[in-house]
Amino acid sequence: MTLGIIAAMSEELEILLKDMQLDSSTTKAGMTFNKGKLWSNEVIAVVCGIGKVNAAVCTQILVSEFNVDKVINVGVAGGIGKDIYPGDVVIATNLVEHDMDTTAFGDPHGQVPRMDTFDFKCDSSLIESANSACKKVGGFNTFTGRIVSGDVFVADVEKIKWLEKEFNALSCEMEGASIAHVCYLNNIPVVVIRSISDNANNGAHMDFEKFTPIAVKNSTSILKEMLLSMN
Ligand code: ADE
Numbered sequence: 001m002t003l004g005i006i007a008a009m010s011e012e013l014e015i016l017l018k019d020m021q022l023d024s025s026t027t028k029a030g031m032t033f034n035k036g037k038l039w040s041n042e043v044i045a046v047v048c049g050i051g052k053v054n055a056a057v058c059t060q061i062l063v064s065e066f067n068v069d070k071v072i073n074v075g076v077a078g079g080i081g082k083d084i085y086p087g088d089v090v091i092a093t094n095l096v097e098h099d100m101d102t103t104a105f106g107d108p109h110g111q112v113p114r115m116d117t118f119d120f121k122c123d124s125s126l127i128e129s130a131n132s133a134c135k136k137v138g139g140f141n142t143f144t145g146r147i148v149s150g151d152v153f154v155a156d157v158e159k160i161k162w163l164e165k166e167f168n169a170l171s172c173e174m175e176g177a178s179i180a181h182v183c184y185l186n187n188i189p190v191v192v193i194r195s196i197s198d199n200a201n202n203g204a205h206m207d208f209e210k211f212t213p214i215a216v217k218n219s220t221s222i223l224k225e226m227l228l229s230m231n
Contacts, residue, residue, distance in 0.1 A: 003230075004068035005038075005045040005223070006058055008175050011212065012075040013047050015220045020045060029057050033066060039227045044068055048175065051151050052097065055175035059182035070126065071183055071190040074223050076208070076215040077147065077173035078154050078200030080164050085196060086211035087140045089218055090170045091130045092147040092192040094119035095177035098163060099150035109166055110148070112181070119146065120180035123189030130193050133225035140195070140218055145170045147192055149177035155204035163200075172200055195219040 007013040020043070022036040031054075034045045044066045048058035055073075062068045077090060084090075096110040096119050103109055111118055127144065134142040148169040154160060163169045176192035183190035195215035198207035 001070070002042045002044060002066065002068045004059070004062035004066065004071040005043055006048050006055065006062070006071065006073045006175075006179060007075050008048055008050050008055065009075065010047050012216050012219070013045060015216065016223060017045060019224070028061050028065065031058055031061070033061070035066070039224070040231045041227050051174050052149060052178035056178040056182050059179045063182070063186045063188055068188070070123070071179060071188055072126065072223065072226070073176055073179045073190070073192045074219040075173065075175070075194055076197035076212055076219070077171040077194035078198050078204060079171050079196040080160050080169050080200060084141070084143060084170065084199070086198060086207060087214050087218060088196045089134055089140055089142045089222065090147060090194050090196070091127055091134070091142065091144045092122050092176060092180070092194070093127060093145055094121045095147050095149060095180045095192060096120070096167055096169070097150060097177045097181070098148040098167060098169070098172065099152060117184065120177055120184045122180065122191045126189055126191035129226050129229060130191055130222060133222045133229065136225050137218070137221045143170050147176050147194060148172050149174055153204070154200040155202060157201050160200045171196060193219055193222055
């Protein structure tokens, strides 16, 4: 069993890479695919870059060229709703591309036209494994539900209100839904685990700088606990 681990930014993966027994590194499409072992699990760990296109290209390479059996996406996200704070964790049950808009044809916002699904679902056993890892790590609140992704860093209260109303989303980021979309096309189990770096409001870029280190620490600890339990 080979696990693909994707993060959008190098800082989201660097703690994990320090623990990895590296066998080889291969560069494709400008991305470095690190093959090796993490706590006895065969993994390919890669930084995909920011946004849906980078994430989709990366995921397809993991599937087609590295034959991964499962995909885990970790990283940071903007929190939606008043009860979610930096450091908290959201485990996605399903994801939607919030910037997909063919409403002119009568589709709901987020629907990829002519696809047989509205949302892209995460694998139930990976969700369960992420949830028990969160319980073991502790020190933050864990939420399970929908994450929305789009090619936009959300820093606008009106936009968060819309994302909450339209999609009932718990958090927003820029890659997860496209990773889950590619996994859906290839029938590969996936889970997206994000720790909150900001509340996607008007000061979001400043909170992002301040809280990303703690959010990364939390998502890395969860992934470590999950990998330890997979042996
Ligand atoms: N990732 C972390 N914070 C974010 C935000 N506010 N919008 C989009 N992606 C994010």
